[in-house]
Amino acid sequence: MTVLAPPDTSTLPSRSDLSGWVSEVASLTGADEVVWCDGSDGQLQGLRDLAVARGTLIPLDPERHPGSYLARSAPDDVARVEDRTYIASATPEDAGPTNNWREPQALRAELAGCFAGSMRGRTMYVVPFSMGPVGGPLSGLGVEVTDSPYVVLSMAIMTRIGDAPRELIEGGEPWVRTVHSVGMPLVDDEGNRREDVAWPSNDTKHIAHFPETREVWSFGSGYGGNALLGKKCFALRIASVIARDEGWLAEHMLIIRVTSPQGRRYHVAAAFPSACGKTNMAMMQPSLPGWSVETLGDDIAWMRKGPDGRLRAINPEAGLFGVAPGTGETTNPTAMAALGSDVIYTNVALTDDGDVWWEGKTPQTPERLTDWRGDPWTPDSESPAAHPNARFTVAMSAVPSAADDWEDPEGVAVDAIVVGGRRASNVPLVAQSRDWAHGVFMGASVSSEQTAAAAGATVGELRRDPFAMLPFCGYDMGQHWAHWLSVGEALGDGAPKIFAVNWFRRGDDGSIMWPGFSDNSRVLKWIAARLDGEADARDTAAGMLPLDGAIDTEGLDLADGLMEAIFDVDAAAWAKEADLTEEFFQTFAATLPAAMTEQLGELRARLV
Numbered sequence: 389m390t391v392l393a394p395p396d397t398s399t400l401p402s403r404s405d406l407s408g409w410v411s412e413v414a415s416l417t418g419a420d421e422v423v424w425c426d427g428s429d430g431q432l433q434g435l436r437d438l439a440v441a442r443g444t445l446i447p448l449d450p451e452r453h454p455g456s457y458l459a460r461s462a463p464d465d466v467a468r469v470e471d472r473t474y475i476a477s478a479t480p481e482d483a484g485p486t487n488n489w490r491e492p493q494a495l496r497a498e499l500a501g502c503f504a505g506s507m508r509g510r511t512m513y514v515v516p517f518s519m520g521p522v523g524g525p526l527s528g529l530g531v532e533v534t535d536s537p538y539v540v541l542s543m544a545i546m547t548r549i550g551d552a553p554r555e556l557i558e559g560g561e562p563w564v565r566t567v568h569s570v571g572m573p574l575v576d577d578e579g580n581r582r583e584d585v586a587w588p589s590n591d592t593k594h595i596a597h598f599p600e601t602r603e604v605w606s607f608g609s610g611y612g613g614n615a616l617l618g619k620k621c622f623a624l625r626i627a628s629v630i631a632r633d634e635g636w637l638a639e640h641m642l643i644i645r646v647t648s649p650q651g652r653r654y655h656v657a658a659a660f661p662s663a664c665g666k667t668n669m670a671m672m673q674p675s676l677p678g679w680s681v682e683t684l685g686d687d688i689a690w691m692r693k694g695p696d697g698r699l700r701a702i703n704p705e706a707g708l709f710g711v712a713p714g715t716g717e718t719t720n721p722t723a724m725a726a727l728g729s730d731v732i733y734t735n736v737a738l739t740d741d742g743d744v745w746w747e748g749k750t751p752q753t754p755e756r757l758t759d760w761r762g763d764p765w766t767p768d769s770e771s772p773a774a775h776p777n778a779r780f781t782v783a784m785s786a787v788p789s790a791a792d793d794w795e796d797p798e799g800v801a802v803d804a805i806v807v808g809g810r811r812a813s814n815v816p817l818v819a820q821s822r823d824w825a826h827g828v829f830m831g832a833s834v835s836s837e838q839t840a841a842a843a844g845a846t847v848g849e850l851r852r853d854p855f856a857m858l859p860f861c862g863y864d865m866g867q868h869w870a871h872w873l874s875v876g877e878a879l880g881d882g883a884p885k886i887f888a889v890n891w892f893r894r895g896d897d898g899s900i901m902w903p904g905f906s907d908n909s910r911v912l913k914w915i916a917a918r919l920d921g922e923a924d925a926r927d928t929a930a931g932m933l934p935l936d937g938a939i940d941t942e943g944l945d946l947a948d949g950l951m952e953a954i955f956d957v958d959a960a961a962w963a964k965e966a967d968l969t970e971e972f973f974q975t976f977a978a979t980l981p982a983a984m985t986e987q988l989g990e991l992r993a994r995l996v
């Protein structure tokens with residue numbers, strides 16, 4: 389390694405040439421060694437072996453799970469930390485009322501203190517990566533510097549890493565600088581060495597975004613969206629700002645191709661909050677005969693007006709970081725089939741013979757397990773065997789339902805946009821917006837019961853989550869809606885149609901009414917009919933609803949009155965809903981588009 393000048397710890401490195409920036413980061417963090425990741429199998433296998441030797445990865449039974457591993461995180465490092473996720477834009481107004489704004493210079497100084505010496509005794513890996521096919525017109529480049537082999541191995545699955553993106557960056561293409569440290573140096577200020585642990589992390593955590601300079605600095609966590617910086621940090625928070633500036637969209641959406649028995653193809657992009665069914669819908673096996681769904685993406689969509697005037701979408705990711713609990717042969721057989729080999733599981737349970745298990749994987753619960761913390765577990769244990777936010781990391785290429793052209797750099801033309809959340813009441817199974825502005829209003833007013841995907845969430849408590857982007861929009865949400873309105877204007881007649889769905893409405897007995905999963909194809913069939921102009925709808929406060937009997941329920945054994953209940957629009961409850969929406973909208977004050985206030989007025993007018 390080259391000898392480096394003593395670090396400037398008053399602020400963060402800011403050079404924009406790759407090698408100069410990497411040297412600055414190495415100097416600040418005091419890493420023992422710098423390794424450039426070329427993306428080769430040999431280098432990745434070396435990292436797997438290293439992670440196994442350190443206890444970070446536990447190899448699974450090679451017969452049943454070739455090339456697959458289990459990682460157990462620190463018990464307090466299990467999900468995104470929203471309260472320590474910052475948007476350090478120039479002014480608090482740029483970040484908006486729903487983000488944690490931090491003054492950029494002060495935050496740079498604070499982070500410089502955290503990162504100074506944070507990699508002492510460790511290797512610093514430099515991971516050049518591409519979001520989207522390398523060199524594609526809708527793709528974007530980044531570099532993640534990290535001191536975590538687990539993160540490198542995960543990035544190698546989730547993005548396209550190595551020499552190809554590095555060469556583009558060195559050739560002068562724009563790129564996003566991201567730095568990650570688990571925040572546990574192995575050598576202290578006095579030079580004393582300490583033992584490593586299987587999952588190093590730090591009680592202090594900061595996930596910091598600098599939208600103007602397109603930078604991410606993540607400290608103290610090794611988990612998911614906190615640490616795999618191509619995903620939420622770049623592809624949503626930073627990319628949403630770039631997209632606003634350049635006239636495109638970076639959204640928390642799955643992308644699928646639906647094909648009807650007549651061979652008609654429809655492309656659908658759907659935004660649901662974290663752990664609310666994107667991966668499931670992305671891999672749906674329709675229960676309706678003759679229908680098929682192909683997977684293009686399961687979490688993020690980058691969408692831009694194409695030369696044909698249509699909104700074209702790519703999946704910027706190359707892998708899935710999917711919720712394990714609730715994934716099983718009945719709910720998501722395609723995901724189960726994708727988990728044949730080369731999977732990294734995090735925080736699932738382990739069997740004595742090297743198999744993995746989580747709640748909902750099989751109908752029978754094993755008699756004995758080692759739980760996600762590494763402790764013995766039986767069905768009598770009080771806590772779940774797998775952490776509720778346990779995840780599998782696997783390549784898109786392993787997904788049997790992946791469309792042949794899922795990596796087409798030009799993307800697909802989106803016909804329908806779907807928004808939704810987890811709502812026990814009020815929100816009907818499906819509704820179409822009257823027009824684009826009403827669709828933006830539907831997206832802006834999404835609220836959803838919280839899940840385990842965010843640390844410290846009160847699971848089940850309702851919160852606003854506009855466009856499923858509350859934790860992921862890198863700028864003011866009011867501006868986000870204004871941006872959606874302007875994208876719609878630019879698309880004109882070629883714009884996708886917008887729908888709202890809710891798979892989670894509960895009946896009087898408290899149970900979820902709609903069978904969901906493969907039966908959501910019945911909703912897709914109605915959406916397709918609407919796109920083709922082949923189904924009438926009735927105009928209600930909740931939007932354009934299917935006429936009685938228009939949802940194909942053949943073969944379903946539904947209780948009497950269930951379809952009425954699932955489409956019921958209760959005027960009093962919607963009036964309350966409108967009041968809460970108004971309250972929420974008022975927090976945006978200056979940036980709330982007039983069109984949203986008009987839509988709220990229209991909603992109220994339909995209730996009288």
Ligand code: GTP
Pocket residue numbers: 660661662663664665666667668669686687709710711713714715719841891892900903904905908
């Ligand atoms: P992130 O990766 O966190 O962004 O989440 P996601 O939206 O991809 O979540 P995922 O598809 O993994 O869904 C997680 C949970 O939703 C699981 O517990 C599923 O069982 C449940 N789920 C998904 N689809 C349905 C559905 O149609 N009906 C019901 N009742 N539950 C569903």
Ligand code: SPV
Pocket residue numbers: 467468611612613614619620661662663687709841842
């Ligand atoms: C989400 O929480 O929406 C995820 C998982 O997709 S994570 O990458 O951890 O953000």
Ligand code: MN
Pocket residue numbers: 640661662663687
């Ligand atoms: Mn997500």
